[in-house]
Amino acid sequence: MADESILFTYVAPFVGVLVVAVGIGAAVPGGYAIIQEDITTCDQPTMAVEGPEETQQRFNDSQPRTLPVLQYENLSEAEQDAFDEALSDPQGEARVAGAFPNGDTIRNGSIIVSEGERHYATVVAENPCFVAPALQFPLGVFAIIFGVIGILSPPIYRKLVELEDRANVE
Amino acid sequence: MMNRAVVQGSALAILAVGILALWFRARYKARPASDGGYFTREELRFELGRLQSEALRWLTTTNHREIGILYIVFGTIAALWGGMDGMMLRTELLTPPADIWTPETYNALFTTHGLTMLIFFVLPVFFGIGNYFLPLLIGADDMAFPRVNAIGFWLLPPALLMARFGLIVQIGGQVLSIFLPKDQITFFLSLREVSVGWTLYAPLSVVQPNPQIDLLLLGLHLSGIATTVGAINFIATVIYERADDVTWSNLDIFSWNMLVTSSIALFAFPLLGSALVMLLMDRNLGTTFFATEGGGPILWQHLFWFWGHPEVYILFLPATGLMSLILPKFVGRKLFGYQFIVYSTLGLAVMSFGVWAHHMFTSGVDPRLKASFMAISIAIAVPSAIKVFNWLTTMWDGDIRLSAPFILCAGGIGTFIIGGVTGVFLAVIPIDILYHGTYYVVGHFHLIVVGIIPMLMIASSYYWYPIMTGRWYDKRLAKFQSGLLIVGAFVTFMTLLVIGGLGLPRRQAIYPPEYQFAQQIATVGAYVIGLSALMWLYNMLVSYWRGDVVQSTDPWNLKATNQFTREWQWFEDRMVEKYDMEPAEPETTRRSYAPELEPMGLLGGVGSVAQNVYRNASMAAIAGFIGTFLMTGGIGTAIVIGVLDPASFAEISELVGLGTSQLIGALLFLAGGTIIWPLLFLSFQEFLPGRRMFETGLVFATLVATGFSVAFYTDQQGLAFIGYLTFVFVAHWAYGLGLAVTFQFLRSRRTDVGV
Numbered sequence: 001m002a003d004e005s006i007l008f009t010y011v012a013p014f015v016g017v018l019v020v021a022v023g024i025g026a027a028v029p030g031g032y033a034i035i036q037e038d039i040t041t042c043d044q045p046t047m048a049v050e051g052p053e054e055t056q057q058r059f060n061d062s063q064p065r066t067l068p069v070l071q072y073e074n075l076s077e078a079e080q081d082a083f084d085e086a087l088s089d090p091q092g093e094a095r096v097a098g099a100f101p102n103g104d105t106i107r108n109g110s111i112i113v114s115e116g117e118r119h120y121a122t123v124v125a126e127n128p129c130f131v132a133p134a135l136q137f138p139l140g141v142f143a144i145i146f147g148v149i150g151i152l153s154p155p156i157y158r159k160l161v162e163l164e165d166r167a168n169v170e
Numbered sequence: 171m172m173n174r175a176v177v178q179g180s181a182l183a184i185l186a187v188g189i190l191a192l193w194f195r196a197r198y199k200a201r202p203a204s205d206g207g208y209f210t211r212e213e214l215r216f217e218l219g220r221l222q223s224e225a226l227r228w229l230t231t232t233n234h235r236e237i238g239i240l241y242i243v244f245g246t247i248a249a250l251w252g253g254m255d256g257m258m259l260r261t262e263l264l265t266p267p268a269d270i271w272t273p274e275t276y277n278a279l280f281t282t283h284g285l286t287m288l289i290f291f292v293l294p295v296f297f298g299i300g301n302y303f304l305p306l307l308i309g310a311d312d313m314a315f316p317r318v319n320a321i322g323f324w325l326l327p328p329a330l331l332m333a334r335f336g337l338i339v340q341i342g343g344q345v346l347s348i349f350l351p352k353d354q355i356t357f358f359l360s361l362r363e364v365s366v367g368w369t370l371y372a373p374l375s376v377v378q379p380n381p382q383i384d385l386l387l388l389g390l391h392l393s394g395i396a397t398t399v400g401a402i403n404f405i406a407t408v409i410y411e412r413a414d415d416v417t418w419s420n421l422d423i424f425s426w427n428m429l430v431t432s433s434i435a436l437f438a439f440p441l442l443g444s445a446l447v448m449l450l451m452d453r454n455l456g457t458t459f460f461a462t463e464g465g466g467p468i469l470w471q472h473l474f475w476f477w478g479h480p481e482v483y484i485l486f487l488p489a490t491g492l493m494s495l496i497l498p499k500f501v502g503r504k505l506f507g508y509q510f511i512v513y514s515t516l517g518l519a520v521m522s523f524g525v526w527a528h529h530m531f532t533s534g535v536d537p538r539l540k541a542s543f544m545a546i547s548i549a550i551a552v553p554s555a556i557k558v559f560n561w562l563t564t565m566w567d568g569d570i571r572l573s574a575p576f577i578l579c580a581g582g583i584g585t586f587i588i589g590g591v592t593g594v595f596l597a598v599i600p601i602d603i604l605y606h607g608t609y610y611v612v613g614h615f616h617l618i619v620v621g622i623i624p625m626l627m628i629a630s631s632y633y634w635y636p637i638m639t640g641r642w643y644d645k646r647l648a649k650f651q652s653g654l655l656i657v658g659a660f661v662t663f664m665t666l667l668v669i670g671g672l673g674l675p676r677r678q679a680i681y682p683p684e685y686q687f688a689q690q691i692a693t694v695g696a697y698v699i700g701l702s703a704l705m706w707l708y709n710m711l712v713s714y715w716r717g718d719v720v721q722s723t724d725p726w727n728l729k730a731t732n733q734f735t736r737e738w739q740w741f742e743d744r745m746v747e748k749y750d751m752e753p754a755e756p757e758t759t760r761r762s763y764a765p766e767l768e769p770m771g772l773l774g775g776v777g778s779v780a781q782n783v784y785r786n787a788s789m790a791a792i793a794g795f796i797g798t799f800l801m802t803g804g805i806g807t808a809i810v811i812g813v814l815d816p817a818s819f820a821e822i823s824e825l826v827g828l829g830t831s832q833l834i835g836a837l838l839f840l841a842g843g844t845i846i847w848p849l850l851f852l853s854f855q856e857f858l859p860g861r862r863m864f865e866t867g868l869v870f871a872t873l874v875a876t877g878f879s880v881a882f883y884t885d886q887q888g889l890a891f892i893g894y895l896t897f898v899f900v901a902h903w904a905y906g907l908g909l910a911v912t913f914q915f916l917r918s919r920r921t922d923v924g925v
Contacts (some may be wrong), residue, residue, distance in 0.1 A: 032270065
């Protein structure tokens with residue numbers, strides 16, 4: 001142990017681990033940013049819709065004055081689809097996949113009247129797309145590789161010492 | 171948004187395949203290759219037959235050591251699963267908006283992370299270590315009820331599967347959705363991981379329609395039964411299966427801790443079970459135990475935390491037991507204050523049932539009740555502190571061996587001190603109201619659960635690796651991994667303490683952008699912890715096949731300090747019997763230093779403790795008075811020439827609530843200089859630099875002067891500042907010299923009289 005290099009046995013792999021950790025933090029989201037539009041549905045807000053009974057319970061049978069009222073017929077096609085899907089979903093939630101012209105109104109809570117029944121609807125998640133600089137992914141990958149070399153520096157160092165010792169003997 | 175089920179399922183699969191590949195590769199390389207090195211048909215058949223018989227053996231074993239290994243493997247799998255949840259939620263926090271996972275997924279991640287780690291990781295691993303080593307430590311043949319032991323373990327895998335069934339169903343739904351239309355697989359698409367928080371607070375946990383909550387409750391109930399069964403077994407084993415020469419007064423600390431932990435579990439877990447059944451009934455049978463109009467959601471909080479806080483000690487006490495067992499071996503000294511550590515453990519067990527409402531300070535509990543909980547929550551720090559002081563004293567002046575177990579022990583003490591002290595602040599109602607629900611709380615408890623707890627688990631895995639495998643682990647990698655874990659834990663959770671202190675609320679996927687950099691630091695720290703855990707796993711798996719074979723029956727050279735405990739004796743006997751090894755004989759043997767048995771140090775002498783304390787305290791008071799008198803000259807001069815503001819003395823009297831009086835402040839200063847500081851000096855002078863007492867007196871005075879110069883600073887500038895510092899230090903040196911010289915003078919007179 002005494003003739004071992006502290007630098008290559010402990011310091012270099014420690015720095016390597018740090019670089020790998022930073023690299024993961026950069027590369028994983030960076031890579032995701034590149035492929036997210038192909039594999040996910042970002043930028044489609046999640047709308048929650050309550051049934052008529054829950055809506056009535058929420059407002060204790062009183063008509064909230066400040067809450068805007070929207071007619072189902074006046075919603076965009078995407079909004080209508082999301083509304084229907086949310087009503088049949090066990091969690092009462094669905095994504096708005098398309099034009100969301102009433103977004104600002106629904107975002108802060110609104111009543112949607114459909115077939116004469118009142119439903120409380122609101123946006124529960126915006127689901128924005130992840131934005132990352134183009135260089136984040138390649139730099140992150142580079143950092144991981146570079147860091148791994150740092151982590152592997154103790155065995156590499158020992159091999160080099162062995163090589164040198166052998167050369168000196170010869 | 172990324173699909174959590176797909177990502178986590180794939181990551182877990184890659185991890186599992188990687189571990190298996192590593193295991194088989196290491197095993198394959200370790201075998202002797204006699205021919206060309208490729209599999210023959212016979213060999214394959216033999217291999218399959220061997221796997222079959224091995225599987226049958228592991229499934230039906232009642233051997234305490236094998237069940238111990240099963241527990242440890244199970245706990246490790248749960249840790250990897252729950253740890254992955256943690257890494258995923260930390261990844262979300264790299265950016266302020268919820269743009270990697272949806273907020274609901276984030277909620278599910280912190281819920282399952284907490285439950286998996288607390289219920290399925292920590293206690294199973296400690297039960298595993300206990301199963302393996304407790305019978306060896308107390309000289310028992312096996313656990314008291316071997317079959318019950320096996321049942322206790324085998325209840326856990328189905329419990330984990332039920333608790334985490336949401337993810338499995340979600341993955342199933344994703345796979346099925348490729349082949350089947352959505353309306354045919356509604357069940358798979360409606361069941362999802364629970365996202366109500368690990369505390370399962372009512373009414374949210376009652377009204378949320380997700381059927382996975384019911385499965386989770388059943389899984390938790392099953393794990394509670396498993397824990398209770400295991401606890402009964404440990405209690406019976408320690409009480410009835412001890413060897414004849416193992417008494418309550420020499421029972422090792424780890425066994426003491428397992429006994430106490432099991433006792434707490436015996437009282438706490440059945441109550442959790444009842445509460446879980448009540449919640450299940452509220453959800454499914456229309457009862458109203460926790461309904462807002464019925465029993466009330468606060469009732470859930472009471473029941474939950476009546477289990478939940480003792481659970482903290484159920485998780486923590488085995489770690490302290492391991493610390494008390496392992497630490498002395500690497501400092502060459504016997505554990506300091508064995509009895510006090512046992513009493514503190516018993517004290518913690520009793521008090522842990524009286525602090526639960528400190529989790530509910532922001533709820534509508536009667537303030538008078540809250541005050542009593544605050545008092546006990548502050549007081550519970552005392553037994554924990556007793557342990558810490560005893561560990562530090564055990565280390566002090568010891569012959570420290572800087573091995574991986576020791577590094578982890580030292581790191582565990584460090585994280586525990588910070589995690590513990592930040593908890594004392596939270597015990598105070600006004601502070602808790604301010605910090606409740608912030609990252610401060612997350613930082614505080616993670617410094618325990620990602621501090622002393624896993625650190626001591628890993629320390630014990632290194633310490634006992636030769637016993638379990640007959641091989642050595644890679645020591646360099648172990649040291650490196652230990653340091654990495656400590657650094658990772660500090661970076662991550664100290665950062666959380668800071669952002670929590672600034673008021674950032676926890677359990678939110680979205681946070682203000684000004685916290686981004688701090689969150690990124692914490693995330694990088696978390697990745698370091700994850701990498702460190704993987705390095706530990708790699709070391710354990712590969713060293714099992716390729717580690718250096720243990721060549722001695724006393725691998726840690728414990729005989730040299732007379733700390734060769736029973737489990738090592740068992741190992742030695744086995745090595746002698748199995749390999750005909752010679753029992754190890756150390757080159758030199760010395761009695762391991764037992765501080766209690768040593769004559770008192772410089773200040774001690776003949777007489778009872780009370781007599782010594784009285785004599786020393788009275789001499790110190792006289793010496794302190796002389797010192798303070800000398801110091802007054804320097805302080806007085808500083809006031810006269812205007813570099814020290816006498817008004818600052820008024821702050822002392824204000825601090826103790828006696829108004830802003832300079833006179834009272836000065837009198838308090840005099841009293842402090844006569845009583846408090848001399849006693850502190852007396853307690854610590856042996857440990858201060860310097861061979862002579864006047865030297866240590868000067869060092870002590872310098873330390874005190876540093877604090878004084880900060881406390882009494884009143885914005886002096888330029889030369890006034892230099893004058894202030896000069897007078898403060900010179901006055902304190904006068905104090906230190908006066909104190910030490912007078913004290914020695916009085917002692918020498920006593921000695922003369924005695925002669």
